[in-house]
Amino acid sequence: MSVLQEISPNVKNIKQSEYEVLASRASQIEKELSQGVRKPYKELIDVCWCDPHSVGVKPLTFVRQVLAACVYPQLMKSHELPLDVRQRAQWLLGRCDGGSVGSYNAQPCIPEIIEKVSEFTTRRDGGVPSYPENIFISTGSQWAIMDILNVLVNSEASPKTGVLTPAPCHVTSMMSITALGAAAVPYYLTEEQGWTLQVEELQRALESAKGVCNPVALYVINPGNPAGLVQSRKSMQEVIRFASEKRLFLLADEVYQDFVYGENREFVSYKRVLAEMGPPYSDTVELVSFHSTSKGFMGECGMRGGYVELVNLDPAVQKHIFKLISKSSCTPVLAQMALDLMVNPPQPGDPSYPLYNQQTQHIKNMLAQNVKTTHEVLNSLPGVISQPVEGGAFVFPRVFLPPKAIQKAEEEGMQPDTFYCVRLLEETGVLCCPGSEFEQKEGTYHIRFCITASQDIVKEVLRHLTTFHTKFMKDFS
Amino acid sequence: MNHGTALLWKRRALSSLSATRRGLPKEKMTENGVMSRAKVLTIDTINPTVKKVEYAVRGPIVQRAVELERELSQGMKKPFAEVIKANIGDAHAMGQQPITFFRQVLALCSYPELLSDNTFPEDAKSRACRILQSCGGHSMGSYSASQGIDSVRKDVARYIERRDGGVPCDPDDIYLTTGASDGIVTMLKLLVSGEGATRTGVMISIPQYPLYSAALAELGAVQINYYLNEDKCWSMDIPELQRALDEAREYCNPRALCIINPGNPTGQVQSRECIEDVIRFAAKERLFLMADEVYQDNVYADGCQFHSFKKVLFEMGPEYSETVELASFHSTSKCYMGECGFRGGYMEIINMDNEVKAQLTKLVSVRLCPPVPGQALMDLVVNPPQPGEPSYDSFIKERTATLSALAEKAKLTEQVLNTVQGISCNPVQGAMYSFPRITIPEKAVKEATEQGQQPDMFYCMKMLEETGICLVPGSGFGQKDGTYHFRMTILPPTDKLKILLDKVKEFHQKFTQQYS
Numbered sequence: 001m002s003v004l005q006e007i008s009p010n011v012k013n014i015k016q017s018e019y020e021v022l023a024s025r026a027s028q029i030e031k032e033l034s035q036g037v038r039k040p041y042k043e044l045i046d047v048c049w050c051d052p053h054s055v056g057v058k059p060l061t062f063v064r065q066v067l068a069a070c071v072y073p074q075l076m077k078s079h080e081l082p083l084d085v086r087q088r089a090q091w092l093l094g095r096c097d098g099g100s101v102g103s104y105n106a107q108p109c110i111p112e113i114i115e116k117v118s119e120f121t122t123r124r125d126g127g128v129p130s131y132p133e134n135i136f137i138s139t140g141s142q143w144a145i146m147d148i149l150n151v152l153v154n155s156e157a158s159p160k161t162g163v164l165t166p167a168p169c170h171v172t173s174m175m176s177i178t179a180l181g182a183a184a185v186p187y188y189l190t191e192e193q194g195w196t197l198q199v200e201e202l203q204r205a206l207e208s209a210k211g212v213c214n215p216v217a218l219y220v221i222n223p224g225n226p227a228g229l230v231q232s233r234k235s236m237q238e239v240i241r242f243a244s245e246k247r248l249f250l251l252a253d254e255v256y257q258d259f260v261y262g263e264n265r266e267f268v269s270y271k272r273v274l275a276e277m278g279p280p281y282s283d284t285v286e287l288v289s290f291h292s293t294s295k296g297f298m299g300e301c302g303m304r305g306g307y308v309e310l311v312n313l314d315p316a317v318q319k320h321i322f323k324l325i326s327k328s329s330c331t332p333v334l335a336q337m338a339l340d341l342m343v344n345p346p347q348p349g350d351p352s353y354p355l356y357n358q359q360t361q362h363i364k365n366m367l368a369q370n371v372k373t374t375h376e377v378l379n380s381l382p383g384v385i386s387q388p389v390e391g392g393a394f395v396f397p398r399v400f401l402p403p404k405a406i407q408k409a410e411e412e413g414m415q416p417d418t419f420y421c422v423r424l425l426e427e428t429g430v431l432c433c434p435g436s437e438f439e440q441k442e443g444t445y446h447i448r449f450c451i452t453a454s455q456d457i458v459k460e461v462l463r464h465l466t467t468f469h470t471k472f473m474k475d476f477s
Numbered sequence: 478m479n480h481g482t483a484l485l486w487k488r489r490a491l492s493s494l495s496a497t498r499r500g501l502p503k504e505k506m507t508e509n510g511v512m513s514r515a516k517v518l519t520i521d522t523i524n525p526t527v528k529k530v531e532y533a534v535r536g537p538i539v540q541r542a543v544e545l546e547r548e549l550s551q552g553m554k555k556p557f558a559e560v561i562k563a564n565i566g567d568a569h570a571m572g573q574q575p576i577t578f579f580r581q582v583l584a585l586c587s588y589p590e591l592l593s594d595n596t597f598p599e600d601a602k603s604r605a606c607r608i609l610q611s612c613g614g615h616s617m618g619s620y621s622a623s624q625g626i627d628s629v630r631k632d633v634a635r636y637i638e639r640r641d642g643g644v645p646c647d648p649d650d651i652y653l654t655t656g657a658s659d660g661i662v663t664m665l666k667l668l669v670s671g672e673g674a675t676r677t678g679v680m681i682s683i684p685q686y687p688l689y690s691a692a693l694a695e696l697g698a699v700q701i702n703y704y705l706n707e708d709k710c711w712s713m714d715i716p717e718l719q720r721a722l723d724e725a726r727e728y729c730n731p732r733a734l735c736i737i738n739p740g741n742p743t744g745q746v747q748s749r750e751c752i753e754d755v756i757r758f759a760a761k762e763r764l765f766l767m768a769d770e771v772y773q774d775n776v777y778a779d780g781c782q783f784h785s786f787k788k789v790l791f792e793m794g795p796e797y798s799e800t801v802e803l804a805s806f807h808s809t810s811k812c813y814m815g816e817c818g819f820r821g822g823y824m825e826i827i828n829m830d831n832e833v834k835a836q837l838t839k840l841v842s843v844r845l846c847p848p849v850p851g852q853a854l855m856d857l858v859v860n861p862p863q864p865g866e867p868s869y870d871s872f873i874k875e876r877t878a879t880l881s882a883l884a885e886k887a888k889l890t891e892q893v894l895n896t897v898q899g900i901s902c903n904p905v906q907g908a909m910y911s912f913p914r915i916t917i918p919e920k921a922v923k924e925a926t927e928q929g930q931q932p933d934m935f936y937c938m939k940m941l942e943e944t945g946i947c948l949v950p951g952s953g954f955g956q957k958d959g960t961y962h963f964r965m966t967i968l969p970p971t972d973k974l975k976i977l978l979d980k981v982k983e984f985h986q987k988f989t990q991q992y993s
Contacts, residue, residue: 054613072584097570302849333818
């Protein structure tokens with residue numbers, strides 16, 4: 001018997017992702033395709049994640065030019081690269097120990113970049129002050145969420161530490177909660193009203209935790225994932241008041257803040273709303289907000305970078321967070337630089353500005369178009385209802401699966417929407433995530449796919465989905 | 478007291494009791510009678526294991542060093558012109574140059590438009606294309622599979638096979654990680670279980686690289702110390718391993734044994750016999766072996782050679798090679814690359830139960846994937862320029878120059894430090910550090926203790942304030958009671974290192990004199 005037979009129960013408890021079923025089937029199909037097996041498609045289209053570069057969105061030229069020059073400083077000698085690129089690379093390298101991106105540069109991060117981040121959030125939040133000592137670099141928001149949860153959660157506690165989480169909620173945050181020995185307490189977003197967050201539901205969720213676990217935190221995702229909601233200021237104020245009253249630590253996952261589409265919708269940060277509410281809330285509600293270089297116009301998921309901003313935390317606790325993060329020292333230097341480029345992009349007048357502006361505009365237009373097209377097409381399909389996507393990277397339509405299909409799924413030992421997605425994959429080569437991944441309401445089924453892809457790819461996905469769905473509904477009627 | 482009031486008091490008592498049970502600090506009254514809200518998250522309510530985490534390499538002495546740097550830059554007068562951070566194994570920070578070929582390929586990967594630039598050699602371009610082809614959308618900005626890019630894992634497996642003289646390596650056993658530290662912590666997360674007397678115990682060498690003790694503290698695992706033998710050049714002693722294990726069995730469930738070879742902070746390179754003995758010990762006592770081999774190219778001393786745990790394991794025959802469970806770790810941060818900032822690494826898992834492996838795969842997916850530039854770099858490290866390729870000559874030249882400079886500095890450090898009375902330095906056989914033993918006069922020990930400081934921390938703080946040299950005190954790594962050490966890197970450029978060593982000598986003599 002293996003020494004390792006007995007492993008951490010927290011690890012064992014992490015739910016096996018539904019996506020794994022699809023992923024292994026997808027690798028199989030890829031192998032078959034490469035061996036020349038005939039299929040109705042030549043390659044797979046994976047729109048499961050928000051991974052823009054993998055689905056036809058180009059990296060921003062300015063970003064990549066600066067990073068290349070930082071990696072290989074010889075490039076700064078030629079005039080091939082625009083002046084502002086060379087200047088920025090020089091500035092960034094000047095902040096690195098030994099002038100190299102290969103140094104650790106972790107204290108826990110290049111201080112000047114932290115300053116730039118705090119300037120960015122101050123600007124973004126209409127002047128609400130932001131302090132560098134409250135900002136920490138992260139190796140992507142998922143890593144940061146786990147680090148912060150690690151401080152909050154006492155894995156030995158009985159009853160378990162609880163975290164209120166939205167339902168639906170994206171997978172990795174749920175996994176982190178389980179991995180740390182905490183319990184997720186779902187609060188259901190109201191699908192019929194565009195996935196809005198109702199305070200009464202927060203209350204119900206909190207009540208349901210009595211005797212089961214000890215809730216200490218409230219996790220919100222705004223703009224949402226997978227649900228495409230963008231919270232109104234009023235809703236955010238309600239959440240803050242609730243957190244304050246019930247003494248909950250607020251975790252605000254705001255990585256999709258650049259993706260807002262709804263009419264009369266804008267992104268406002270939790271930090272700003274909190275500050276604008278004034279005392280006692282602004283001085284007391286403890287808040288951690290998360291941002292990342294993976295999303296937004298840069299879409300640099302592979303770099304693994306982001307930051308965390310802490311508000312109203314006990315200074316002694318903050319010291320421990322600092323210590324934990326400096327022990328990790330895991331944020332790549334290139335990611336730190338990508339962060340600088342995100343919070344401090346080219347400005348009008350800079351040589352790179354025209355191209356930068358053109359590229360970001362293109363992405364904005366692409367997204368707006370994708371939101372429109374997906375909404376129209378999905379809602380035209382019988383048995384599919386898709387809420388308006390106000391923000392975020394995904395559509396999350398509800399699919400009303402016929403009883404025969406549900407039965408077949410059960411026979412095959414799969415969740416009904418996983419079964420739907422597997423069939424979709426096998427017949428069209430399109431990979432979407434099943435809603436059962438995301439803690440959807442019992443008895444409802446959804447699929448999730450990203451709209452942060454080129455218009456061509458989104459159109460093709462919709463074309464395949466339409467054909468497939470029509471056939472599927474007929475086959476199982 | 479009438480019934481109603483009694484009830485009221487009871488209710489109040491109960492509600493305050495439940496608040497305490499909930500671990501919530503109660504509302505406090507401030508002096509002027511205004512209710513001051515206690516925080517949800519305080520020192521009393523945070524995860525208790527977080528409080529126990531210490532990390533000496535970036536601890537208080539480094540913070541003071543950073544402060545001093547700031548003061549210097551603001552024009553404050555100090556007895557030194559610069560702060561020298563000889564505390565952390567950061568080669569580039571100390572002026573070591575990156576390998577040109579690696580940086581060229583990574584630049585091409587970052588900005589593929591450069592593929593049309595004639596100043597880049599052809600082999601760098603073809604490498605870049607190969608890497609980009611295995612990235613989603615041909616971009617390093619896409620997520621990769623959580624276990625790492627397939628083709629990189631295959632290349633890592635081939636490297637390991639070559640390194641180990643043909644011992645087979647399955648790419649499925651390779652996990653790319655965010656530096657070796659990430660791999661180590663992930664394995665520990667997987668392992669640590671049980672409660673009370675069955676709580677997982679992990680054996681670590683003393684002195685040790687403090688990542689281990691910090692991770693164990695954070696996970697609430699039991700740290701089992703086994704002492705390396707300073708008199709025998711920091712070698713591992715099986716009787717000492719046995720002693721540590723037997724004692725630990727009284728209060729925990731020892732399940733893993735961690736070895737760092739070449740050693741950090743000690744610099745020893747374990748002999749082949751020693752590695753065999755350790756494997757036999759692990760097999761007999763049913764321990765999971767964790768072999769941190771990040772310094773595998775940093776071997777300097779005559780007569781010393783790096784032997785990978787895996788190779789030795791397989792050469793010991795099926796009795797061991799089919800049963801002993803082993804994880805070995807490597808990184809792009811050390812050796813001749815020194816690319817700490819890329820956070821590249823891998824771990825090879827040998828003989829792990831398939832179900833456990835599935836759990837490991839699930840665990841690594843929580844953080845999505847390791848940084849793609851780091852994966853790309855690891856691909857280059859395991860797959861460097863070959864003879865005949867355009868970049869081969871300059872690659873070899875650069876690598877040789879870096880490694881021989883390190884060897885020279887290792888020797889120099891040992892020599893100079895051993896001329897100082899009260900400092901005794903074992904040969905720096907490998908890795909990047911010296912870990913000399915220092916004699917601290919009684920008076921200094923007393924003063925340190927009065928100030929609530931470890932004597933070697935006291936010594937190092939004084940050295941920092943007087944010379945600007947930042948070292949890490951031995952107490953940060955663990956040492957035998959009553960002995961004192963410091964860890965100093967051999968990374969500064971040779972001429973600077975000479976000056977440093979002389980200053981250390983001078984300081985030690987002065988300090989000894991002052992406290993005699």
